[in-house]
Amino acid sequence: MADPDGQDQDQAGDRPGRHGIPPRPPLPTPYNTPDQVSPAFRRIGGYAWRLAAIGVVLWGVFLLITPLQTLILALFFALLVTAWLMPLTNWLAKAVPRWLAGVVSLVIFAVAVGLVVTFIGLQTASQWEGIAAAFNQGVLDLQTWLRDGPFHVTDAQLTSVYQSVEQFIRESGGDIALGVLSGVGSVLGVFTALAAALFILVFLLIQPQGMFRWFVGWLPARNREVISQSVRIAWDGFSQYSQGLVLVAVTNAILVTIVLLIMGVPLAIPLGIIVFFGAFIPYIGAPIAMLLAAFVAFVTDGPLAGALVIVLIFVIGQLEGNVLQPLIMGQTVNLHPVAIVLVTAVGAAYFGILGALIGVPLAAGVYGAMRYLTGPIRHDDGTPPEPAPPGEGTF
Helix, strand or coil, X not given: CECCCCCEHHHCCCCCCHXXXXXXXXXXXXXXXXXXXXXXXXXXXXXXXXXXXXXXXHHHHHHHHHHHHHHHHHHHHHHHHHHHHXXXXXXXXXXXXXXXXXXXXXXXHXXXXXXXXXXXHHHHHHHHHHHHHHHHHHHHHHHHHHHHCCCCCCHHHHHHXXXXXXXXXXXXXXXXXXXXXXXXXXXXXXXXXXXXXXXXXXXXXXXXXXXXXXXXXXXXXXXXXXXXXXXXXXXXXHHHHHHHHHHHHHHHHHXXXXXXXXXXXXXXXXXXXXXXXXXXXXXXXXXXXXXXXXHHHHHHHCHHHHHHHHHHHHHHHHHXXXXXXXXXXXCCCCCCHHHHHHHHHHHHHHHHHHHHHHHHHHHHHHHHHHHHHCXXXXXXXXXXXXXXXXXXXXX
16 A cells, blocks of 8 residues: 555565564574573572472472371370480489489479379369359350340241251261271371380480480581480470470469469369460460360359450460560570460361470471571681671571
């Protein structure tokens, strides 16, 4: 097609071609790289394949440890009990042989656990009839409040809810029975793991230095000092956090028990012990355990008692986070609360309640080792250590 001057529009290099599309500019100069790819894209690709390789390795490790969960958890609890009993064993070892100090510490621990379990059973059995009657009355009062209160729930709706719960329990019975049968098949593995954990626990208490020297002896000579020091620092962080967590749990349990006794809530001491064990899941376990106490107070003593226990949950949570944790833990294991919650959530997602229990103590040990590995570098010629780069050595 020709323009009014008789010139072909397509022959004009600086004018739009057919349908108004301009011609392309010359091809860009290739990048001065081996594959002629931009440096930025090469960096992105390098990070991508490295992250993919790390993900594959982590997935492989996860598949490897999944069949060994029982053994790994048993070994973890052996380390946890070792951290709790090591101060007592060291103190006793000043007066008696080391092996006897370890045995005495284990016996004291076993007796204490047995007494706690027996006490909970006796308290629950002695108050069970009264609690059952109070629970039934509490359920009736709740029905009355739902029916006559602001929600105006009808009897037909309540019956539908009860039938749904009953149907769920009936349909879940087969799955529960299957889980019990599958668990019976793994009883031998559980006892084997517990026996291995007890064996390791005994030697950790009796011969800690000998076992550590044996472990260090297998390390390469060039990396022996760094790895051994990292292990020592990781163990210090793990043990300090575990010991501090026991003190926090004891404080929470004592406060809850005192308040429940003053309020006259049934099973006050067993509920306080449940709070003690719940405190081993930081920021989450203790409030959940105290919600159980609030429910018992609600069905036995009415809504006001339940509301007061809920207020107690908030007050003790603030006390734990702002007073107990900084005072007892100090700066030795300075994990951020967000990091603690994330580690707890990830552990629970992969390993359930046991993962929530073991996640934070392990993270405390790793955190201590990483602070050492990213900290100042010592020189053998006597010059002062190089300071760590800004931002390193923190979590």
